[in-house]
Amino acid sequence: MESVFTRIVKGEIPSYKIAESENCFAFLDINPLSKGHTLVIPKKEVDYIFDLDDDLYNDLFSFTKKVGLAIEKVIPCKRIGIIVFGLDVPHAHIHLIPVNKASDMSFSSPKLKLGQTEFAEIAQKIRQSFDMIKP
Numbered sequence: 001m002e003s004v005f006t007r008i009v010k011g012e013i014p015s016y017k018i019a020e021s022e023n024c025f026a027f028l029d030i031n032p033l034s035k036g037h038t039l040v041i042p043k044k045e046v047d048y049i050f051d052l053d054d055d056l057y058n059d060l061f062s063f064t065k066k067v068g069l070a071i072e073k074v075i076p077c078k079r080i081g082i083i084v085f086g087l088d089v090p091h092a093h094i095h096l097i098p099v100n101k102a103s104d105m106s107f108s109s110p111k112l113k114l115g116q117t118e119f120a121e122i123a124q125k126i127r128q129s130f131d132m133i134k135p
Contacts, residue, residue, distance in 0.1 A: 085107070
């Protein structure tokens with residue numbers, strides 16, 4: 001059975017897409033720890049990030065860097081935190097979380113409640129920023 005992330009990539013489930021490349025896809029987390037919390041995934045469904053072949057692994061992290069830089073330009077924060085947790089969905093994924101303090105990255109913290117309009121506006125701003133970053 002396909003993961004929910006594979007279904008998002010295929011467009012079967014809607015998402016607030018940030019960017020995509022031939023091999024990677026980035027979209028806003030719908031249960032964010034902070035505004036701009038983004039998930040970056042390989043399009044190929046692989047459960048464990050260390051099971052990715054080297055080329056895809058390197059491509060994923062290069063793409064993730066560009067997404068992180070785009071987030072940083074539009075979401076006020078001290079850093080973009082990176083977490084590879086991956087127990088909730090059996091599809092390798094990287095969380096990019098705008099943070100100002102370490103506790104901003106705690107998954108036990110309450111999630112933000114954002115409306116569709118706010119999600120769409122955040123995604124649009126990050127997408128525009130992404131498009132302006134040179135590889």
